[in-house]
Amino acid sequence: MGVIYLLLYIFGAVVVWVGSNRLLRDLLDGESLVDALQLGGFGALMIVLAAVLHAVVLRRRGDAGVLDAMEVPGRRWFAVAAVAWLVPTLVAWVQFELFVDPIRMFPVITVAGASALVVGGVSRLLRAHMLRWPLTIAAVALVGLPVGLLSVSLPLAHFNYHLSAVQVWTFDEPHGGLKDVVFEADDATYVGELSPRIGxxxxxxxxxxxxxxxxxxxxxxxxxxxxxxxxxxxxxxxxxxxxxxxxxxxxxxxxxxxxxxxxxxxxxxxxxxxxxxxxxxxxxxxxxxxxxx
Incomplete structure (x- = not known):
C-alpha cells in the first residue's frame, strides 16, 4: 500500500501542475477555465486519496517510521530552501537580461527548494499533529511540486517566447549522470502567406x-x-x-x-x-x- 500512495502523490502532483499551467495559460488567453479546473481538481483528488491511504498505513504501524525521528525544520532549513527555490531562477533571469543564449536553468534545484519550503512550513505548523507527515507530504504534492514546476516552466516559456533558448540539466536514466537538454526558442522564420492568383x-x-x-x-x-x-x-x-x-x-x-x-x-x-x-x-x-x- 505504501507504493500505491507514493505513486498517487507523484501522479497527483504532476496532474495538478499540468492543470495549474493550463489554468494560467487560459487566464492569459481569455479562454474557459473549466477544463483546467477539472484537471487540477482531479490531481488534487488523487493527492487527497494518497493522504488517506498514507494515514491508514501510519495508523496500522503506529508510527511514521524513519520520519518520526526527523526534527522540526529550523530557520536554516527555510533559508537554504528559499535560496534553492529562488536563486536558480534569478540566475537564469540575469542571463536573460544579459542576452546569454542559451540560458542555463537548474529545475531540479528549484523544484527541490519549493518542496523543502512546504515541508518545513507544514511540518512546523503541525508539529504536534498525529497525521503530521501525511498532511505534510500531501501539501508537498499539492503545493510544493506544482509551485516548483511552475517556477521553472513559466520563466522557460517566457525566455523561449523572447527568442532565447534554454539549456537544462536532467538525469540520464539509461546511462546515469546528467545530460543537457535544450529547449529551443520559438521559430523566428518568416513564412509568407500564399498570394492569391486571382486578385x-x-x-x-x-x-x-x-x-x-x-x-x-x-x-x-x-x-x-x-x-x-x-x-x-x-x-x-x-x-x-x-x-x-x-x-x-x-x-x-x-x-x-x-x-x-x-x-x-x-x-x-x-x-x-x-x-x-x-x-x-x-x-x-x-x-x-x-x-x-
Whole structure:
C-alpha cells in the first residue's frame, strides 16, 4: 500500500501542475477555465486519496517510521530552501537580461527548494499533529511540486517566447549522470502567406467575361445604351451618363496579363507590409520582456 500512495502523490502532483499551467495559460488567453479546473481538481483528488491511504498505513504501524525521528525544520532549513527555490531562477533571469543564449536553468534545484519550503512550513505548523507527515507530504504534492514546476516552466516559456533558448540539466536514466537538454526558442522564420492568383483586377475582368454577351451595336446606340466617341471608340452609357469602356474579346489576353500583373504587384506590396510588421514584432520580442533595457 505504501507504493500505491507514493505513486498517487507523484501522479497527483504532476496532474495538478499540468492543470495549474493550463489554468494560467487560459487566464492569459481569455479562454474557459473549466477544463483546467477539472484537471487540477482531479490531481488534487488523487493527492487527497494518497493522504488517506498514507494515514491508514501510519495508523496500522503506529508510527511514521524513519520520519518520526526527523526534527522540526529550523530557520536554516527555510533559508537554504528559499535560496534553492529562488536563486536558480534569478540566475537564469540575469542571463536573460544579459542576452546569454542559451540560458542555463537548474529545475531540479528549484523544484527541490519549493518542496523543502512546504515541508518545513507544514511540518512546523503541525508539529504536534498525529497525521503530521501525511498532511505534510500531501501539501508537498499539492503545493510544493506544482509551485516548483511552475517556477521553472513559466520563466522557460517566457525566455523561449523572447527568442532565447534554454539549456537544462536532467538525469540520464539509461546511462546515469546528467545530460543537457535544450529547449529551443520559438521559430523566428518568416513564412509568407500564399498570394492569391486571382486578385481584384483579375476577378473584375473574369466577372466581365462571365457576363459577356453578343450585342447589336446599332440597336444599342439607337436605344441610348451605347455611343461612339469622336475617335470611333464605343462606350456604354452609365445610369448617370458617364462613359463606361466596352471590353472587347480581341484585347482580352492583353487585359488579362495586365490584370494579373497588377494583382501580383498588389500582393507583393501587401506581403512586404506583412513582413515589415513581422520584423518589428520579432525585434520587439527579441529585445523585450526584460526589466532593464
Amino acid at each position: 481584384e483586377e483579375t476577378g473584375s475582368l473574369l466577372n466581365a467575361l462571365a457576363n459577356a454577351k453578343t450585342i447589336d451595336v446599332g440597336e444599342e446606340i439607337a436605344a441610348g445604351r451605347m455611343r461612339r466617341l469622336e475617335d470611333g471608340t464605343l462606350v456604354r452609357v452609365g445610369e448617370d451618363g458617364e462613359d463606361i469602356p466596352v471590353e472587347r474579346w480581341e484585347s482580352f489576353s492583353a487585359d488579362m496579363d495586365a490584370a494579373l500583373q497588377a494583382d501580383r504587384a498588389e500582393a507583393a506590396l501587401e506581403d512586404a507590409k506583412r513582413r515589415a510588421d513581422w520584423e518589428v514584432e520579432i525585434e520587439a520580442r527579441r529585445t523585450g520582456g526584460r526589466l532593464f533595457r
